[in-house]
Amino acid sequence: MDDVMRKYAVIVAGGMGTRMGADKPKQFLLLKDKSILWHTLEQFLKAFNDLQIILVLPAEFLGIGIEMLPSLQDRERVQIVVGGPTRFDSVKNGLSVIHRKGIVFVHDAVRCLVSIDLIHRCFEQAVEKGSAIPAVAATDSIRIMEGSANVVADRTMVRIIQTPQTFQTELLMPAFQRAYDPLFTDEATVVEAAGNQVFLIEGEYSNIKITRPIDLIIAESILNERVQ
Numbered sequence: 001m002d003d004v005m006r007k008y009a010v011i012v013a014g015g016m017g018t019r020m021g022a023d024k025p026k027q028f029l030l031l032k033d034k035s036i037l038w039h040t041l042e043q044f045l046k047a048f049n050d051l052q053i054i055l056v057l058p059a060e061f062l063g064i065g066i067e068m069l070p071s072l073q074d075r076e077r078v079q080i081v082v083g084g085p086t087r088f089d090s091v092k093n094g095l096s097v098i099h100r101k102g103i104v105f106v107h108d109a110v111r112c113l114v115s116i117d118l119i120h121r122c123f124e125q126a127v128e129k130g131s132a133i134p135a136v137a138a139t140d141s142i143r144i145m146e147g148s149a150n151v152v153a154d155r156t157m158v159r160i161i162q163t164p165q166t167f168q169t170e171l172l173m174p175a176f177q178r179a180y181d182p183l184f185t186d187e188a189t190v191v192e193a194a195g196n197q198v199f200l201i202e203g204e205y206s207n208i209k210i211t212r213p214i215d216l217i218i219a220e221s222i223l224n225e226r227v228q
Contacts, residue, residue: 049074057083
């Protein structure tokens with residue numbers, strides 16, 4: 001089935017990344033002389049030679065994205081679209097250019113350490129079950145706020161959700177035709193709201209989301225270990 005199933009990756013880079021304190025979105029910050037976004041795109045391009053990427057960017061940074069394309073190994077497989085005011089809108093804009101059935105990965109642009117193995121495992125499970133949502137077990141103590149009080153939660157029952165959240169188009173595309181709801185925190189919540197069950201898959205603790213300056217240092221260390 002792998003040979004005939006179409007593959008799409010909607011890379012969501014529509015945010016501004018204000019927590020970084022930089023003068024440009026965090027996806028364009030450099031990591032080992034290449035942008036964070038470049039590392040992310042390369043992982044997906046290497047994962048499958050027939051995968052099409054839809055890169056969703058803020059309107060004011062389209063130029064930077066276009067300038068980056070020639071440095072990719074296969075720029076012809078990358079299409080850029082403009083993001084929206086929310087993640088939901090940005091993903092919806094990306095999905096609007098997909099017109100064939102297949103498997104869709106929706107991935108945070110700043111999760112540049114995603115492994116090819118995880119991409120492959122998500123694809124295989126989505127083909128079989130309809131969806132694959134990477135998740136890792138919580139390692140810290142968890143407390144839930146209840147008004148001014150708080151209660152401890154059983155962390156063995158808690159999972160930290162990652163991307164690429166991966167779906168068959170038949171599940172994902174109709175789900176995004178509904179109106180935006182503030183409760184939509186990711187693609188899985190949108191698909192669930194449409195009445196579909198979603199299935200978790202084991203994620204990777206190294207698949208961090210780069211949001212703060214310290215994350216760049218951690219990411220560089222992980223990349224250095226991978227090339228040794």
